[in-house]
Amino acid sequence: MVDLIYTAVSLVVIVPLALFLGVIYSYLLRKLSARFQWRVGPMLRMYGDLKPLLGTTRLLQPLYDILKLYGKETIVPDVSRRRLFVYSPYLSLIFAVAAILFIPFPGMPLLSWVPYSLIIASYLLIGSILFTILGPIASGSPWAAIGARREVELFLVSELGFVLSIFAIAIARQSLVVWELSRGAQSVYLAFLTIVAGALMFAAVLGKLHIKPFDMPEAEAEIVAGSYTEYSGKLLGTYYLTKVFLLYGLVGLFISLFLPPIATDVLWLPLYVVAAVVFVFLLTAVQVLNPRYRIRNAINWYLKVVIPLGALSFIIALAIWLVV
C-alpha cells in the first residue's frame, strides 16, 4: 500500500521535475554552444544594472521562451486539416510525458517496474515523434511537407539505431523491464556491450533531437522552419515543450540503460546529474562542431554507422546470452 502511494506521488512529482531538468539541459545546450562560439549566451549571473529589469539569473531562459509563445497569437492556416493540425502538438506532448513515466529517476522507480516497460517507453517515444510529423503534413505548407518528409527519412534510420541498441541490452540481460535493466550487476562483457550500444544510442539520440548535423527537418536557411513553418503561438510552444520532455526522457533512458545502477537509488543522484551534464556536453560538442548534412548524406552516415554497430552489439549480446 505504501509502495502504491509512493508511486502515485512520484508520478505527480516527476512531471514538473522532468520539465525543470529538461529546461536546465536545454539551458546547458545553449550556454555551452554560445561559449564555443565566442558568444555570451543566456546569463547565469545577470549584469548588476540589469538585475531590476531581467532578474538575477536567466537559468530558465528556455522555459521563458516557451511561455512567451503561449502568450502569442496562434494562427491556423485555412488550407490545413484543422483537427490534425491543432491536436498533433498536444498528442505529441502527451506521448512524451507518458514516456517519461516509464523511465526511472534516482529514488523514483515510477512505472518502470511494469512488465515490458522498455517496449512501452520506446513505443511512446516513437509516438511522440510521429505526431511531430503528422501535424506539419496537415498544415498544407510546402516547406512543412519537405520538412516532414526529411523527418520521416531521418526517423526511419535513427529509429533503427535506437531499437537495435536498446534490444541488444535487453537480449544480453534477459529482460524487457527498464527497472531491472537499470539495477543490474555489471560485468566485463556487459561493460563492453554498453560502450558499443551506448555509442549507437548516442547516434540515434542526435537524430531524434535534431542535433546538428542532423537538424535538416527544421533547416532554417533551406526550408524556413521546416516542419514547424506554419506553427505559431501555443501550438509551437507545445512542440517546444515536447522537445524539452524528450530531451529529459532520452537522457534519462540512456543513463538507466547504459550506466546502471545510477538511476535507481536516491544516493546516486549526484552521479546522475554529472552523467546528464556530460551527456549534454557531448551533444553540444557535436552540435557546434558540425554543419548540417544533406538528408541523403545523413542517411548514408546512419547506415554506415548503424548497421555495423548494430550488428556488432547484437553479436556481443547473443554471445553474452549463450555463453555467460
Added chain:
Amino acid sequence: MKFEGSLDVAEYVRKEIYPDGLEYVPLRENRVIVKVPPGDLAKVAELFVKKFEARLIHATAVDLELRGFEVLHIYDFSKVKNRLVVVVKALVDKDNPEFPSIANITWQATWAEREMKELLGVNPSGMPDPRHQFLPHEWPNPVESGSIPEGYKFDGSATTKEMYLPLRMPIEEAYQTLIPIGPYHPGVIEGQIVYVKVEGEQVVAADIKTGFHHRGIMKLIERRGYNKGAFLAERVCGICSAAHGLAYITCAENLYDAEVPDRALYIRTLLAELNRMHSHLLWVGVVADVIGWKTGFMLMWGLRERVMDIIEAITGNRVNYGIWRMGGVSRDVPQELAAKAKRTVDELREECAKLLMLVADHPVVKSRLIGVGPLTKAQAYDGGAVGPVARASDWKIDVRTDNPPHAIYDPKVISWEVITDDHCDTFGRTLVRVKELLVSCGIVSQCLEYLTKTTGEIRIKPKTVPLGAEAVGLNEAPRGELAYYIRASDKDSSLPHSIRIRTPSYRNNAIIPLMLVGSNLADVPVVMGSTDQCLACTDRFEIIDERRGSRKSLTWDQLVNLSRRASRW
C-alpha cells in the same frame, strides 16, 4: 601619377578592329567610343564577340531628350590590347526606338536589355526573353508583359496570384511543385525571388526575379554633382562600399586630366583591400550559416570585426568610409597608425590562414560544398560570370590586372597574384575567396609598409570637368567586376548628365538559375550564397509613436548618444 590616354588608340580601333564606324572618339585611359547606326549594333556585337572574343561589360541606354536615345554597349578588349575598352554607341529615334537585340549573340545582354526596355521604353527587337526584369511581371497586364504562355486563355477573372506564372507553368502544376525562395527567406538576405520547381528534393527548373529594392541612386547622383556622388556611390552597397567609391572616383577622374599623388593611391589600395578582406570573411561566415554551421559563422565574423576595427581606426567609419575625393583622398594615415595596423594585419593573416584552412578542410563542409552549383568555364564565359565565381571556374579574369582602377596594383610595385581554381563548384569559390583573402592581407601589409616609411600630399585639386565628357571606370569589387559609366552634362560643368552602374551581382545573379538546375533543394541557398550576392541597405530611421501619433527623426548626435547609453554597463 597622371592618368592620360593615348590618342592613337582610336586610330588603332578603326584600323584593326572595326573600320565602318561613323565616328571614333578617344577617351582617357585607352577607352574609345565608336558611333554606329542603330541597325549595325548586332553586326558589331557579332564581330566583337566572335572574332575578338571581347566581353560585354554592360549594355545600357541614355536619354538625350530631343535628340533621341543613345544605346551604349561597353566591351572589354583587354585581351586584345592593354586596357582597351570600346564603347559602341548608336542614336535611336524617339518615335521609333527600335534596334536589334544582341542577347542572342552574347547572353550577358539579356538582363541589361530587359532593364533598358522597362526603364527607358526603348525596344530591342528579337529579345529571347521579353519579360520584365525589375518591374512586376504582371505589370501593366500579364499578356502584354509576356509572363503568360502563348495560347493561354485569359478571361480577366484570374486572381492576382494566378496572373503571375513563373517558368511559364500551368497553374495547376505551379501550385504543386513550385517553391518560392524569397523575397523574405532566412537563407537569402536579399529581396529577390528564386522560383525552383522540385521533384522530390531535386531541382528541375529555376527562375529568378529581381526588382524589390529600387532606390534611384543613379538619378540621385545625376542631381547632386560629382563631389557628392562619391558619397552616394558608396551607399550602393554596405559591404563593398570601398569598391564602389573607388570605381566611381576612377570614372570621375577619367572625365578630366586627373593627377593623383602616390600616397593617396596607396591609401586607396589599402582601403579597397581591407574592404575585400572583410567582405570575404563575411562571405565565409554567411556560407557557414547557410549550411547550418553557426560556429563557423561566429568565428568568421569575429575575425571580421578586427578588420573592421582597423578600417575604423584609419577612416573613422566602419561601413561607408567617406574619404574618396577626386584627385586623392580626404584623410591621411599617420605613420604610427600605419605601423600599428601593420602589426595587427600580420597577426590577423596568420590566424586567418589557420582558421580558414580549418573551415575548408572540415569533412562535413566539404561534403556540402564539393560538386554543388557546378559552373564550367564555358558556361561562366557565356553567362558572363565575374569575380570569384568566374575565377573558381578556372577563368583568369581580374580587373585589377586587366584594367586597373586609379590605385596601386602595378605588379612591379606590389607583389600579388590572381587566384584561380579548377574545382568549378562552390568549394572552388570558397577556396578562391579564402586564398584571395590572404593575398589581400599581403597587399594591405605592403601598402601599410609604404605609408609607415613615407609622407606626402594626399590630394591634388581636381580640374574642371569638360562639358560633354564621357568616361568608363572599372574596379574589382570583392564580388567581381564593377563598372561605372558617366556622361558629363553639356551645360553645367558640375553635374553629370547621366550615370550608369553595373554591379557584379547583376551578372552573377543572372547565372544562378543555370547553376541551380539539377541540384538538391538543400543546396539551393548554398548555390545562391556562393555568388556572394550584394545586399543593399539604407541607414536611416524614423520613430513613430502610435499613442501620441507623433513622428520624429533622430539626428546623428542623438543616435550616437543613444548607442553610447545602450552599450554602457
